[in-house]
Amino acid sequence: GAGVSQSPSNKVTEKGKDVELRCDPISGHTALYWYRQSLGQGLEFLIYFQGNSAPDKSGLPSDRFSAERTGGSVSTLTIQRTQQEDSAVYLCASISRDSDGYTFGSGTRLTVV
Amino acid sequence: QQQVKQSPQSLIVQKGGISIINCAYENTAFDYFPWYQQFPGKGPALLIAIRPDVSEKKEGRFTISFNKSAKQFSLHIMDSQPGDSATYFCAARKWSNTGKLIFGQGTTLQVKP
Numbered sequence: 001g002a003g004v005s006q007s008p009s010n011k012v013t014e015k016g017k018d019v020e021l022r023c024d025p026i027s028g029h030t031a032l033y034w035y036r037q038s039l040g041q042g043l044e045f046l047i048y049f050q051g052n053s054a055p056d057k058s059g060l061p062s063d064r065f066s067a068e069r070t071g072g073s074v075s076t077l078t079i080q081r082t083q084q085e086d087s088a089v090y091l092c093a094s095i096s097r098d099s100d101g102y103t104f105g106s107g108t109r110l111t112v113v
Numbered sequence: 114q115q116q117v118k119q120s121p122q123s124l125i126v127q128k129g130g131i132s133i134i135n136c137a138y139e140n141t142a143f144d145y146f147p148w149y150q151q152f153p154g155k156g157p158a159l160l161i162a163i164r165p166d167v168s169e170k171k172e173g174r175f176t177i178s179f180n181k182s183a184k185q186f187s188l189h190i191m192d193s194q195p196g197d198s199a200t201y202f203c204a205a206r207k208w209s210n211t212g213k214l215i216f217g218q219g220t221t222l223q224v225k226p
Contacts, residue, residue: 004156033213042119042202042218043157056213091156101147102214104156 002026006092007013010113013082021077021108022094031095032075033102038088046090049075050087082112117205119217126224132190134220138204139184143205147214148177148188151200160201161188193224 005024013019025032034046045059049069060066064082069075079086089109093102118137125133134148147162163170163177163186170177177191190197200221205213 033215040219043214043216045213045215048213059213093156100145100162101159102157104158106154106156 002101004092005103006090008108009106010109010111012113015084015112016081018078018080018109019082021079021090021110023075023077023094023105024101025073025075025092025094026096027073027096029074029096029103033067033093033095034075034077035045035091035093036088037091037107043091046077079080079110082110084112086110087112117203117215117217119203119220121220122218123221124223126193126222128193128195128224129141130193130224132188132193132197132222132224134188134203135185136187136205136217137162137185138205138215139185140205140207142182142207143215145206146179146186147175147204148175149204149216151202151219157202168210173180190222191223195224195226198222198224 007022031050033048035043037043047057047067049055064080067077089107091104091107093104095102120135123190144165148160149157150160151157161172161175161177163179168179174191179186200219202219203217206212206214
């Protein structure tokens with residue numbers, strides 16, 4: 001597609017439930033990133049995937065968070081047993097080898113009630 | 114060492130004025146410094162970027178000034194317009210075009226007509 005697509009755009013879930021957030025990067029982009037943006041805060045790095053290399057999971061805040069990237073394309077971020085502090089906008093970005101800048105999606109706004 | 118510190122947190126400028134946002138970093142391995150612009154409900158978009166082999170880069174009304182010895186860089190928006198009202202993030206990474214970006218906390222700019 002023309003841009004990075006994220007779904008759903010909004011998600012309200014009950015505390016303790018699991019959620020899955022999806023990112024469809026730009027076709028051909030080799031690297032994919034997940035960031036979290038809490039209200040009024042900067043962008044917190046979560047995880048990134050680069051080709052067939054092992055993902056850099058150093059930003060995941062707890063073992064309730066996991067992500068996978070299937071076939072070098074679509075990625076899913078899973079949050080298990082959601083907590084209220086997980087409420088944030090989750091942003092996905094991708095980049096090609098020929099570019100400098102990330103292309104971000106519009107994010108998924110997650111609200112845990 | 115991984116932090117990027119951004120100031121001010123918010124900024125109000127009159128139309129036609131100059132908006133200045135500052136960032137400082139600690140990790141001397143960083144050698145790529147982009148600025149991103151984010152409108153409400155959208156993901157951040159790359160605005161302008163600089164590498165430390167130059168002290169200034171200008172694109173239209175937007176200029177990055179870079180001071181390697183002080184480990185600081187700043188964004189100047191000349192002739193600020195109401196349409197520039199947005200949140201601005203500085204960022205930094207080690208030069209590998211697929212490396213993760215470390216973002217500042219963001220500056221909310223309001224340009225008054």
